[in-house]
Amino acid sequence: MLAKSRFLIAASLLALSVGLQAEPATPRPYLPEDALPLAEFLPPPPAQGSPGDVQDLQRVLDAQANRTPEQVEQAKRDDHLTDAAFPFARGIFGPDFTVEKHPHTARMFRRVLKDLVQTLMPAKHYYARPRPYERDDRVQPILPPPQGESYPSGHTMDAYLTATLLAHMVPERRQALFERADAAAHSRVIAGVHYPSDLDGGRVAAAVLAGVLLTRAEIREDFELARQEVRRTLQLP
Template sequence: MPVLARSLLFCLTLSGAGVALAAPAAAPYLSANQFQLADYLPPPPAIDSPLQQNDLKAVLAAQAARSSAQVSQVQQDDEWEDSVFHFARESLGGGFSVERLPLTQAFFRRAQEDLVQFLMPAKHSYGRPRPYEASSQVKPVLPPPEGDSYPSGHSMNGYLNATLLSMALPEKRSELFNRAQLNADSRVIAGVHFPSDLEGGKISAAVLVARLLDDPKAAADFESVKKEIRGALASAN
């Protein structure tokens, strides 16, 4: 699939309708046939299984408990463009910004292209309906995303961000992984994912990080990113 088409599909799939494509297309680091993400994942719960029923109960419980503040946060976390900066703003402060970190922006855009090129075939291979498709009791608070439910792309992206940023800033590891968990949980609160989708996304992120850092070009770029982040945060303090 051409890079521009992949970028368009990614934004429509993970951010919902109405999001402008402001950024130019980026090339992934890895070849599309390098591995199959589904090879590393357990299957989602079978449609009539007790595990599936527990997954649905968890979505309905989150729906019953969600507050207006949670809905607002869910909608903010649905944005995708340069999401690593939104993701880490509270943990890393004002020095972690697009303006200060061009190498970081470019690296994470390319990593997101890798994410989508391995995520979408895995979603298709499992074909899991989203919660609101599985039950009319589920009332999502986001525009229905394109693509199937398992694994969660937002969860995968959040844990990808947390893992890579934690390698650059080990002292921030706990904060960043807590943020990734909140980002993932927002998808259940929104009614667009099951809890087991989030686990699939978490595993998927670990697989992709390992594959990316085994690639010489990605690994070299990431070393530059780590230095850039350290320098930007130091100069901002």
């Protein structure tokens, strides 16, 4: 009897160990590191000093001059990326759209964020565009200095990638999701940390990455589990 009990305990510990190994503490991306040379898919930003670049900077200054306290607070809320799919879509999906109630969705988006970072940063380094406040001291940002260069906008990329993936899960809310992405992207200009053309680059980058991710077998199972969670919350078939 004692031997049987020891065997059961050992088996339970082994199962727990396997389960912990199956869920790594640090999420890994779905794509290999060099799978998507993002810079090759992006149009270049306006050349520094060109008429388009001058107009880009002026639009940042205009947004700064006209930003409201409500816009400032929204820009600060939109500044976070970790588990950001949940605050991003909670106004659309409702208060029950939380990390705690959607573990599969949270896990998938944490891995997707890894893919975003590993594809985004080389593109930023390639274009090496200074931030607006680095070029003109009239620009007064309302956020701590973000990581990396200005083009393309990573937060915009994240907003549109999130909207795209969630819209594939819940096409019934597609318009609202992309309107939310538009607002989140504009927050980056309001905040003084990006030019409008950086947002254009972020939109293209999101579309490219989403298109690649949604064709990969590595994400398919996670995506389906997340889709079922989200639709269950929304009481959709």
